Amino acid sequence: MTDVTLLEGLETTRSIRRYVLEPLPEADLNRIVFAATRAPSGTNRQPFRFISLSHEGKGAEARKLLGEAFRSSWAQKCRDEGWEISLDERADSRRGRMLQAMEQYVTNFERTPAILLACFKRYRPLNHAEGASIFPACQNVLLAARALGYGGCFSGWHFQVEDELRELLGIPEDVELSLTITLGRPQGSHGPVRRRPLAELVYEDAWESSPSWAVDPPGTRFTRGGPPEKQA
Numbered sequence: 229m230t231d232v233t234l235l236e237g238l239e240t241t242r243s244i245r246r247y248v249l250e251p252l253p254e255a256d257l258n259r260i261v262f263a264a265t266r267a268p269s270g271t272n273r274q275p276f277r278f279i280s281l282s283h284e285g286k287g288a289e290a291r292k293l294l295g296e297a298f299r300s301s302w303a304q305k306c307r308d309e310g311w312e313i314s315l316d317e318r319a320d321s322r323r324g325r326m327l328q329a330m331e332q333y334v335t336n337f338e339r340t341p342a343i344l345l346a347c348f349k350r351y352r353p354l355n356h357a358e359g360a361s362i363f364p365a366c367q368n369v370l371l372a373a374r375a376l377g378y379g380g381c382f383s384g385w386h387f388q389v390e391d392e393l394r395e396l397l398g399i400p401e402d403v404e405l406s407l408t409i410t411l412g413r414p415q416g417s418h419g420p421v422r423r424r425p426l427a428e429l430v431y432e433d434a435w436e437s438s439p440s441w442a443v444d445p446p447g448t449r450f451t452r453g454g455p456p457e458k459q460a
């Protein structure tokens with residue numbers, strides 16, 4: 229157990245893609261999914277289901293399917309974005325570190341300490357808030373993992389092998405495969421996440437009207453997209 233406060237956890241839980249390749253103890257996985265399933269959902273219906281993929285039998289087969297899908301999705305993304313990485317860049321740029329972490333993530337995918345498939349059990353026809361009752365539980369997975377000294381990452385890269393996963397794991401048609409969540413002890417570390425400036429994200433009383441109190445704390449780090457020129 230770490231001693232991160234709730235607010236610190238919210239502000240510093242990064243996506244972790246590089247793991248120490250050691251088993252994640254079942255007692256910790258139990259604690260993580262218990263916390264996840266305490267999340268709110270519409271009318272407290274709890275339409276979320278988590279399928280944990282073990283390292284044996286069908287779990288191992290599912291990991292293999294996913295590993296191939298993750299590697300090909302990442303390769304496709306690199307082609308789409310025109311991302312190439314030079315050896316120099318690997319060590320000392322943020323982009324280089326990101327590319328390196330992604331490479332390690334997909335290469336070692338099958339050996340990821342814990343993998344959860346977050347599923348949404350549909351209980352009514354498609355509606356505008358489809359899935360909204362599962363994502364709070366997914367975020368709780370990342371936060372509970374953080375509290376216990378682990379880290380994780382969300383992904384939608386299972387979509388390529390969704391049919392095969394349904395068949396293998398017996399997932400019914402009315403169940404959505406919402407996210408793949410990988411978990412493990414971080415090789416790197418958590419730390420303040422980068423987002424757009426608060427004034428771009430928070431309005432008061434009208435669209436795009438930022439209140440004077442929407443100010444980021446000193447030292448906040450932004451994504452590459454922000455801050456806009458008028459605030460820089």
Ligand SMILES: Cc1cc2nc3c(=O)[nH]c(=O)nc-3n(C[C@H](O)[C@H](O)[C@H](O)COP(=O)(O)O)c2cc1C
Nearest residue numbers: 241242243244245330381382383384385407421422
């Ligand atoms: C719905 C959703 C889907 C995501 N899919 C992927 C993914 O397929 N692959 C991946 O590496 N990260 C994925 N992520 C993680 C985001 O890339 C990450 O949260 C974002 O870049 C911000 O980085 P941070 O979480 O480290 O602050 C996903 C996140 C969300 C919320």
